[in-house]
Amino acid sequence: MTKPRYRLAADAILSPNARVSLHESAAHYLSSVLRLTVGAELLLFNRADGEWLASIEEIRKKEVVVTLGGTCLRAPTKPLGLTVCFSPIKGGRMETIIEKATELGASVLQPVITARTIVDKVNLVRAEAIAREAAEQCERIDWPEIREPVKLLKLLGDWPSDVPLIYGDESGASDSVTRLAALAVPQQWAILVGPEGGFTQGEFTALAKVKGAYGVGLGPRILRADTAIITLCVATASVWGDWHERPRFVAEGET
Amino acid sequence: MTKPRYRLAADAILSPNARVSLHESAAHYLSSVLRLTVGAELLLFNRADGEWLASIEEIRKKEVVVTLGGTCLRAPTKPLGLTVCFSPIKGGRMETIIEKATELGASVLQPVITARTIVDKVNLVRAEAIAREAAEQCERIDWPEIREPVKLLKLLGDWPSDVPLIYGDESGASDSVTRLAALAVPQQWAILVGPEGGFTQGEFTALAKVKGAYGVGLGPRILRADTAIITLCVATASVWGDWHERPRFVAEGET
Numbered sequence: 001m002t003k004p005r006y007r008l009a010a011d012a013i014l015s016p017n018a019r020v021s022l023h024e025s026a027a028h029y030l031s032s033v034l035r036l037t038v039g040a041e042l043l044l045f046n047r048a049d050g051e052w053l054a055s056i057e058e059i060r061k062k063e064v065v066v067t068l069g070g071t072c073l074r075a076p077t078k079p080l081g082l083t084v085c086f087s088p089i090k091g092g093r094m095e096t097i098i099e100k101a102t103e104l105g106a107s108v109l110q111p112v113i114t115a116r117t118i119v120d121k122v123n124l125v126r127a128e129a130i131a132r133e134a135a136e137q138c139e140r141i142d143w144p145e146i147r148e149p150v151k152l153l154k155l156l157g158d159w160p161s162d163v164p165l166i167y168g169d170e171s172g173a174s175d176s177v178t179r180l181a182a183l184a185v186p187q188q189w190a191i192l193v194g195p196e197g198g199f200t201q202g203e204f205t206a207l208a209k210v211k212g213a214y215g216v217g218l219g220p221r222i223l224r225a226d227t228a229i230i231t232l233c234v235a236t237a238s239v240w241g242d243w244h245e246r247p248r249f250v251a252e253g254e255t
Numbered sequence: 256m257t258k259p260r261y262r263l264a265a266d267a268i269l270s271p272n273a274r275v276s277l278h279e280s281a282a283h284y285l286s287s288v289l290r291l292t293v294g295a296e297l298l299l300f301n302r303a304d305g306e307w308l309a310s311i312e313e314i315r316k317k318e319v320v321v322t323l324g325g326t327c328l329r330a331p332t333k334p335l336g337l338t339v340c341f342s343p344i345k346g347g348r349m350e351t352i353i354e355k356a357t358e359l360g361a362s363v364l365q366p367v368i369t370a371r372t373i374v375d376k377v378n379l380v381r382a383e384a385i386a387r388e389a390a391e392q393c394e395r396i397d398w399p400e401i402r403e404p405v406k407l408l409k410l411l412g413d414w415p416s417d418v419p420l421i422y423g424d425e426s427g428a429s430d431s432v433t434r435l436a437a438l439a440v441p442q443q444w445a446i447l448v449g450p451e452g453g454f455t456q457g458e459f460t461a462l463a464k465v466k467g468a469y470g471v472g473l474g475p476r477i478l479r480a481d482t483a484i485i486t487l488c489v490a491t492a493s494v495w496g497d498w499h500e501r502p503r504f505v506a507e508g509e510t
Binding site for chain 1: 347351354355359360393394395425432436472473475476477479482485490498501
């Protein structure tokens with residue numbers, strides 16, 4: 001089978017031979033942006049139902065109706081145990097964080113309000129749209145859950161002690177991120193990066209008291225917040241995650 | 256000493272008590288954007304001369320004159336041995352590549368034209384400006400050298416066999432990036448990522464013949480080109496680079 005070129009994250013329940021109606025941005029994207037016609041094939045997926053082949057049956061003004069194939073092409077996968085805790089930042093860099101964290105396998109995105117956080121609101125609808133689009137691009141079947149912002153001290157107060165919380169520490173007080181290789185491989189873990197201005201001394205003190213929290217240095221350069229987040233995703237997911245696995249569709253269909 | 260808030264990459268020769276004239280964008284930035292006045296302090300730096308304290312002496316219409324301190328604050332450092340070879344891509348993602356590669360320590364940025372490269376020209380002046388700005392932000396004293404684009408097969412034909420060339424391989428044929436930990440630590444190395452459409456089969460064959468080239472898998476998701484580049488920078492520089500070092504100015508001045 002040739003792999004269809006387009007993948008769409010779907011809210012609908014996906015089941016054998018189901019008739020699925022796509023509305024709004026999905027319908028617009030298929031009919032007006034891609035200009036697909038009746039009979040064109042695409043892939044639909046979501047976290048609960050996996051990935052399915054879909055064929056366009058009808059195109060109406062604000063609706064595209066597709067029919068699914070008889071079998072699920074890729075079953076739902078166990079999400080990677082990575083939660084990304086980040087201080088909201090402005091504009092394009094927030095989009096970079098959401099897109100890259102999705103590509104690198106994060107399951108949960110948790111905005112965190114710290115003392116120096118400037119942006120204290122997150123457009124969750126926009127954030128979800130970015131995550132879904134990144135999932136469509138990177139062959140994920142699921143996309144991260146994006147939570148309501150929480151204050152840092154509340155997050156730390158409720159922190160489960162059996163979940164490592166790896167935070168970026170540019171103060172020079174912590175060992176290099178490479179020391180993470182010495183920790184036992186956790187099933188669930190989180191990374192945490194402060195805002196552009198960094199954590200306050202009080203926040204560092206609070207972090208040091210959290211059981212399971214590990215500060216790590218990221219080298220002699222001061223990384224931007226978005227770069228530090230991507231770096232901690234790579235540094236943890238590459239050793240604790242599913243990076244020994246290979247892209248499935250490529251491996252099965254194209255090589 | 257309190258660390259001055261602003262850092263500028265400088266083309267001028269920096270030496271004890273020198274009087275340095277800043278023009279064009281640097282002058283505009285200091286006088287019109289930051290609205291600094293006579294007596295304000297900043298840091299000037301470049302690869303050859305290191306980092307110096309500078310005090311504004313005169314502000315003219317298109318020129319700002321500063322006087323340097325009597326001693327170099329930070330001596331030039333040995334550049335990290337990381338060359339980033341990347342296929343030029345469109346718009347904002349190219350800026351992301353240049354900015355992040357600079358933050359993560361790359362010494363050389365080498366645009367590479369592959370069979371599926373769509374963008375075959377690189378605005379080197381703009382690229383240099385982005386790299387300089389990233390260096391200013393991340394406390395680097397130098398910034399990467401940005402080379403003229405080269406064709407992939409030419410690059411591979413001339414490749415020095417003692418320099419590992421780590422390339423992203425989404426075909427599923429290569430081991431995980433974590434296997435790099437088993438290689439001897441090189442003084443110089445390069446990473447290489449193809450365009451959004453990936454390498455052709457012919458290019459993979461050519462890569463496999465290069466002594467010193469290692470394909471690595473980056474997990475089950477298909478990363479965007481910019482994400483793959485950042486990932487390979489982190490995966491190699493964190494184990495082969497200077498990431499055991501700490502931010503120097505913070506460690507000396509602020510903690």
